[in-house]
Amino acid sequence: MAEVILNKVNKKFGKVHVTKDVDLHIDKGDFVVFVGPSGCGKSTLLRLIAGLEDITSGELMIDGRVCNDLPPPDRGIGMVFQSYALYPHMTVYENMAFGLQLAKTESKTVEEKVLGVAKALQLEPLLERKPKALSGGQRQRVAIGRAIVREPKVFLFDEPLSNLDASLRVQMRMEIARLHERLGATMIYVTHDQVEAMTLATKIVVLDAGRVEQVGSPLELYNHPANTFVAGFIGSPKMNFLTADIVETGEVTTRVQIHRGQEIDVSANTLSANVGDPCVVGVRPEHIRFGEKDAIQEGGVELSVVEQLGNECLMYFNTPQSNEPVVIRVEGQTGIKAGDKRCIEFPADYCHLFNRDGKAFKRSVVGETSTSMVTELVAESISKQ
Numbered sequence: 246m247a248e249v250i251l252n253k254v255n256k257k258f259g260k261v262h263v264t265k266d267v268d269l270h271i272d273k274g275d276f277v278v279f280v281g282p283s284g285c286g287k288s289t290l291l292r293l294i295a296g297l298e299d300i301t302s303g304e305l306m307i308d309g310r311v312c313n314d315l316p317p318p319d320r321g322i323g324m325v326f327q328s329y330a331l332y333p334h335m336t337v338y339e340n341m342a343f344g345l346q347l348a349k350t351e352s353k354t355v356e357e358k359v360l361g362v363a364k365a366l367q368l369e370p371l372l373e374r375k376p377k378a379l380s381g382g383q384r385q386r387v388a389i390g391r392a393i394v395r396e397p398k399v400f401l402f403d404e405p406l407s408n409l410d411a412s413l414r415v416q417m418r419m420e421i422a423r424l425h426e427r428l429g430a431t432m433i434y435v436t437h438d439q440v441e442a443m444t445l446a447t448k449i450v451v452l453d454a455g456r457v458e459q460v461g462s463p464l465e466l467y468n469h470p471a472n473t474f475v476a477g478f479i480g481s482p483k484m485n486f487l488t489a490d491i492v493e494t495g496e497v498t499t500r501v502q503i504h505r506g507q508e509i510d511v512s513a514n515t516l517s518a519n520v521g522d523p524c525v526v527g528v529r530p531e532h533i534r535f536g537e538k539d540a541i542q543e544g545g546v547e548l549s550v551v552e553q554l555g556n557e558c559l560m561y562f563n564t565p566q567s568n569e570p571v572v573i574r575v576e577g578q579t580g581i582k583a584g585d586k587r588c589i590e591f592p593a594d595y596c597h598l599f600n601r602d603g604k605a606f607k608r609s610v611v612g613e614t615s616t617s618m619v620t621e622l623v624a625e626s627i628s629k630q
Contacts, residue, residue, distance in 0.1 A: 246273040247273060247307055247308035247399055247431055248271060248273050248306075248307075248309075250305070250306040251290075252303055252304040252305075253266050253267070253302065254266070254269075254290075254293060254300055254303035254304070255300070255302045256293055263289050264286045266303075267290060267457055271448070276434065277449075278434045278441070278442040278445060278450070279291065279434070279435045279436075279450050279452060280439060280449060280450070280478070281451060281452035281453055281458075281478070282437070283437065284454075285453050286452055287435045287437075288403055288404070288435055291401055291403055293305065294307075294433065295320070295322055296312070296322075307322070307398065307399060322399045322400070323392030324400075325385075325388050325389050325392050326388065327404040327405060327407055329376070329387070331387060333377060335375065337372045337374055337376075338372040338373065341387065341394055344394070344395050345395065362393045366390050366393075368383070368386055381408060381409050382409060382416060385409065386417075389405075389421070389424070393424075398430075400431070400432040400433070401432075402434040404436055404437070405434075406418065406436070406441065407438075414441075421434075439478065442463065443463045446462075446463055448461065449462070449463055451466065451474075451479070458472065467479055468608070469608060469611075470484075470597065470605055471604070472605055473527065473603040476605070480530075482559065482574060484528065485528050485530065485533070485571050486569075487503050487571075488504045488523065488526075489501040489524050489526050490502050490523055491515060491518055491519070491521065492520065493520065494520060495516070496516055496609065497514070497610070498511070498512060498513075498609070499513045501524060505542070506542055506565075507539065507540050507541065509526070511591075511596040511597075511598045512594045513597075513606040514607045515606050517606075518606070523601045524601065525598070525603070527597035527598070528595055529595070530574035531574045532592065533589050533591060534589070534590045534592060535588065536588055538588060538590065539588035539589060539590070541589065544586065545587050545588040545589070546562040546586065546587065547563045547586050548562055548563075548585050549562065549570060551583055553579070556577070558574070558577065559574050560572070560575075560581065592612060594610045594612035
């Protein structure tokens, strides 16, 4: 295990500034996931840690040692690539042993390490096969095994599951989580899939345009996003946003008026703001309720599309404010159809509030009502119609 520290790390490709003043402290044993949209610089940042790209400015430390100028083999890292990068002419055993053999490790030690890792990853029956005779999930396990046998201080994963189908991704996600628990190793993982980030990470780093927007645990980012970018990126479907104005500031409760809509209360501290300031109200699809009084317009809003997924339902309601529909997610199934009108409410404890620049006001109360309770409210509302 080793800690990884990045201090004001920058990377430029000519005039293109890809990674911008990244400050990051990854503790020993952390499972850190880099997430962000395509082109945000997450893979570049991983390659800088691995030594596959040179750092333009700043300092990288691994296990207390400055590594800016160290070649990849001397950094104590093991990397698993998106493309597996297995040697097609070698067997599974030879692929896993190759790095140790290059390091002139004794044959007996090589055999012990490879067989031990193969047993842990359930690769023993496959040791004599070549990569073309393996499934995608098996190839990925071989790539992970090849990294483990070298006993690196830090594991780096560059979107390792993106080439797998949905069921294999779930299986491999569980295997990687168990691997981290068993080894207790420091792991850095790049993905664009927020489900992987939320389920695997002890710490998530959200990147946008080469900058770190927020660092925190999965639930911290979900419950307390620092800005509208993080709020919209973490969570699926993404958070609903509606423009509003502050009507009454407060330490615990703030009253706002949604544009062309109603006045609602939000559990947020806005003592730093002024009455009349523009703001943005955010509420996640799973936290919206059906009620008697609509938060957007009198008489309710019209359902435009309903997606029945069996275990859950996504409903898209037209809003007068914009072309962006308000999305509601509930567990189970619904009898509501496109064209129906319903009154929807934004519970104060579940709302997020952001200033005109997109920065979040501190939430004074965080709701903990389960999705099943929301479903019960929906069912009760339908029965009254």
